[in-house]
Amino acid sequence: MSKRTKKNKSPDTGKKMYTGRLEVSRGGMGFVIVEGLEKDILIRPDRMSTALNGDEVRIEVRGHRDNNKRQEGEIIAILHRKQSEFSGHIEVHPHFAFMIPDSEKMPVDIYIPLHLLNGAKDGDHAMVRIVEWTGKTKNPVGEVVSVLTDESMNEIAMQGLLVENGFPLSFPDDVLEEAARYPEGIDKAELKQRRDMRGTLTMTIDPVDAKDFDDALSFKALKGGWYEVGVHIADVSHYVLPDSLLDKEAYRRATSVYLPDRVSPMLPERLSNELCSLRPNEDKYTFSAIFTINKQGKVKDTWIGKTVIHSDRRFAYEDVQEMIEGADGDHKKELMLLNGMAQALRAERFSKGAINFSSQEVRFKLDETGKPIGIVVKESKEAHQLIEEFMLLANRTIAEYVGNIRNKDKPVPFPYRVHDVPDEDKLKMFTVFAAHFGIRFDLTTPENIARSFNKMLASVQGKPEQHVLEQLGIRTMAKAVYTTENIGHYGLGFEHYCHFTSPIRRYPDVLVHRILQQCLTTSIHPIKNLEAQCRHCSDQERRAMETERAANKYKQVEYIQEYVGDEFEAVISGVATFGFWAETVAHKCEGLVPVNDLNDIDHFEFLENEYALVGRSTGLRFAMGDKVKVRVVAANLVKRQIDYALAETPQSARKGGAIKRGRPAKNEKSRTSKKRK
Incomplete structure (x- = not known):
């Protein structure tokens, strides 16, 4: 991607000046991340002015540190507050x-x-x-x-997390008023400008508790073993016009945020849950990619354009999965054909270099006050893959279409979704670790690296090391971002890729719809400052993910605090000099076992390349992926931290039977490590 840096000379001093994002460490030291610079710029606390973590700032370089030649600077202006x-x-x-x-x-x-x-x-x-x-x-x-x-701890915590990460709790009145102006139903004049798909069988498949339905699939049998499959996406750009109040507010948020008990939407409910949502038995405006495709997933022809649809049936993922596994249900024949196509598309994708990392999702069962009363770990099944593969097909097709268009002999500026090759240093460290399990990587080309990952993932299915190798493998990967410079999507194995399929909850999809419509009408007016908008959307996506992770952690702590003193089977999920993190098998609640609590067994050294703590005398190892039994010592909601103690020494260190560790007396205070993951 682009290595251009935001730099200029100070007119008064001639010193270098940069623009970047400030990150503040727990110790109070600041680091400004500047696009294109290999190293962040150090900002000492007395040179931060009033800047806060996440702010976009202008800095002036004042010298270098002696140890690693990192530049030092001083903040001279705050350009944009992440949080006010x-x-x-x-x-x-x-x-x-x-x-x-x-x-x-x-x-x-x-x-x-x-x-x-x-x-x-x-x-x-x-x-x-x-x-x-x-x-x-x-x-x-x-x-x-x-x-x-509402003074409940949950309400304070969830609202606080949103505000802390810069997401407003409500929409301004003028934005709500603008959203309320749009009428229900379909305009006859607008209908004439669109392809009418209301007579074709159309369905939505979403989570059981979903309210904003971004996408729908239509299905029609053709002659000669071909089928017409339409991927229909809510036409948000019909309502959210450039530079309108709705547009400015949607851009500011850039994404919806999904917390365990609520959604902080990018768009007001009038749009997200009503006008744009592809609800059953309602006519809706959509932007569509319609494929002529056979059972083997081979696409013969594609039509792209604006449409009107009428969803005949709303399915939850669970409904479709039950049919895939043998149950009867409405439109089963069509759904089974769609599933066969999706699995064929999936197989072809992996054969061409996509990496097959599995995914798990933690969902909470909440009571009426928002308190967690259960945790469910959900895995991606074929019903999810059915939707995923057709959305990937649509996203790739749109990116390829726009990518091949030229405007004044230049590519059309477009917000691609890109994913770079793995970090070389992280990958080398990972391959050394994987070698302990007999796994060899071919690092000669990016394609061979991808094949090695897939070969590894297939070989460790169901084995004890599966979880740790998957998690560490994911950590070697670069972060996917939005940018106008198309370098392809390494993880998916696509040369062209964008986000087209979720405009209700992602602003880049709205931009894609606008540019796509210009390309279809050959009236192209490049969006100004598109790369800056891409960076903003990438930043907001990262903040949303941080908010969602923190909210999930809060709920896990809230859940596990009911089990202080109880013991659980767990898997080591991280290792550091000061201890190891363990994640319970049953509900994925992660907490720290401090190394100080292991001193009565042995003195442990941290081996970074092996992701392990190793006892100097016993040789006992605590390594990522190892199974352990832990006892819940403390659960701190304010800090969102769980403290575990080792309940039983693993088999590898036992001499003459298990070594049980006694529970603390009721009045014994728990020891909580000050260092955290």
Whole structure:
């Protein structure tokens, strides 16, 4: 991808200046990530001004550190705040008030003049927006945006996570008003501009609790063993027009965020759950890729354009999976044909270099207050793969179509979804580890690396080392991002790829729809600053993933705290100098076993290349993928941390029987490591 850096010279000093994103470590040291620079730029705490973690900043380079020649700098301007609203508790004094933030990422309290309390009282939990903060004052000035009337820990935690990562809790009134203006139903004049697919059998397949239906499949038998399969995507761009209030708000969010008990949508409910959602028995505007395809997944012809559909049936994944496994149901014949095509597409994809990493998803069973009462680990089954393969086919087809078009002898600027080859250093370390299990990698070409991964994944299916090799293999991979520079998608094995199929919840898909329509009408007007928009969408996607992970961790901690003192089978999921992380087999709850708690067994050394702690005297190993039995010692909701203790020494270290470790007395305080993953 592009290695251009954001750099210019200061007119006053002649020193180098850069623009980048600030990341603040737990120790308070800052690092500015600049696109195109191999090393981040160090920012010491006294040179950060009022910048916070995640802010886009301008810095001036002031020298180098001696040890690794990392550049040092000073923040001279804050270009964009990642977060301007914070949650916390209000303290009211006679002449002023303060908000004490919940998040450690906000290092100072927020000063609130009494006239900006907006009804908040001493002790209230509230959302506060920063209205002024200059380098001349230590504390920012803020105003109360809302008081959280529901004081449940869950509500405070979930809202706090969204705000902490820069996702608003509500839509502005003018955005809601703009969304409300659009009428229901289909306009006759608009219908004439579209292909009418309402007479073709059309179905949606989604999670059982889904409300925003992005995509639908249509099916019709043709002559000679061919079939017409349509991939129909909600036409969000019909409603969200460029530079409208809806568009600006959707771009700002760039993605929906899915938490265990709620969705923070990219679009207001009027659009996401009503007008754009492909609900059954309703006529809807869609953007479609319609394929002429046979049972073997061979595509003979493709039509791309705007359509109107009528969904005849809504299926949950579980409904379709039951039919795949033998049950009867509506439209089973058509669904089985679609599943056969999907499996053929899947097999062809892997034969051409796609990497077959399996995926698991943790879902929570919640009571009416949002408290987890159960955890279900879901794996991708054929019903999920049915939808996945047709969505991949549509995304690849759209990217190929636009990628082959030229505008004034130049490629059309387009937001590709790209995935680079694995990191060379990480890959070398991984192959050394994999060799312990008799697995050899061919690193001569990217294609051979992919084949080696697939060969490994097939060979370890069902074996004890499967989980650890899959997890470590995934960590060698680059992160998929949006960019106008098409380098292909390595993990999928595609030369061209984009996101076209989920415009209700992803802004890049909206951009793809707009550009695609221009290409179809040959009236191409390149979108300005498209690469910057791609970077923003990639950043927002990363923040959404961080929010979702933190919310899932909160729910896991909330669930496991009911089992303090109980023992569980677990698998070691990570290793460090200060201990190892273990993940329970039954519900994927991860916690730390501190190395200090192992001192009565042996003194342990961390072997980085082997992802293991090894005892100096006993030779006992705690390595990634090993099975262990752990006892729950503590569960801290505020820090979202679980502490385990080793309940039983593994078989490899036993001498004359198992060595049981006694439970602590009820009044014994748990030991919690200060270092975390």
